Amino acid sequence: MKGTDLQRLTQQQAAFLLSVAPRTLRDWPDAPRNEDGTYPGAALVAYYLNKSGGDMEFADQRQRLAAAQAEKTETENAVRRGELRIASHVDRVWSDHIAAARAKLLSMPSKLAPQITDIHEPQLIAAAIRAEVTAALAELAEYEPDEVASVQDVEATSDTDGEPVGGQRKKAQ
Numbered sequence: 369m370k371g372t373d374l375q376r377l378t379q380q381q382a383a384f385l386l387s388v389a390p391r392t393l394r395d396w397p398d399a400p401r402n403e404d405g406t407y408p409g410a411a412l413v414a415y416y417l418n419k420s421g422g423d424m425e426f427a428d429q430r431q432r433l434a435a436a437q438a439e440k441t442e443t444e445n446a447v448r449r450g451e452l453r454i455a456s457h458v459d460r461v462w463s464d465h466i467a468a469a470r471a472k473l474l475s476m477p478s479k480l481a482p483q484i485t486d487i488h489e490p491q492l493i494a495a496a497i498r499a500e501v502t503a504a505l506a507e508l509a510e511y512e513p514d515e516v517a518s519v520q521d522v523e524a525t526s527d528t529d530g531e532p533v534g535g536q537r538k539k540a541q
Contacts, residue, residue, distance in 0.1 A: 374410065379393060379405075381407075382409070469508050479500065
């Protein structure tokens with residue numbers, strides 16, 4: 369663009385300046401244009417920076433795609449290394465842990481009742497209850513979830529064919 373008047377850029381020159389396709393430039397109806405259809409360089413660059421929010425990092429769609437693919441790969445690798453967990457698996461593990469705690473707590477009255485019915489001293493009753501609660505908490509602290517599935521387990525194993533699954537339903541009697 370040596371020797372070019374920067375206040376009267378052709379569509380090709382303006383597109384080259386912004387690193388966009390001429391068609392992209394043509395599709396911007398609010399881009400600054402001179403009366404003769406040329407583009408004022410300084411105003412066009414200011415418009416483009418304002419349009420892109422000043423962020424030129426992803427000016428090219430190929431760069432954006434490459435960045436998204438790289439981020440996806442990094443995320444999958446972090447899951448494989450155990451640095452990240454899949455939310456549905458975390459939900460399942462926590463639900464299992466809470467169910468185990470609930471079962472343990474609900475079993476305490478049945479387990480303790482026969483042990484403390486003959487005791488008439490509050491300190492001994494409290495000690496028996498405290499011992500049972502401590503044992504339950506220790507057991508829950510040692511809870512080990514099943515192996516968490518990897519990224520491959522989450523993806524679909526086959527395409528859907530739209531066919532119904534399972535046998536025929538029995539008729540109601």
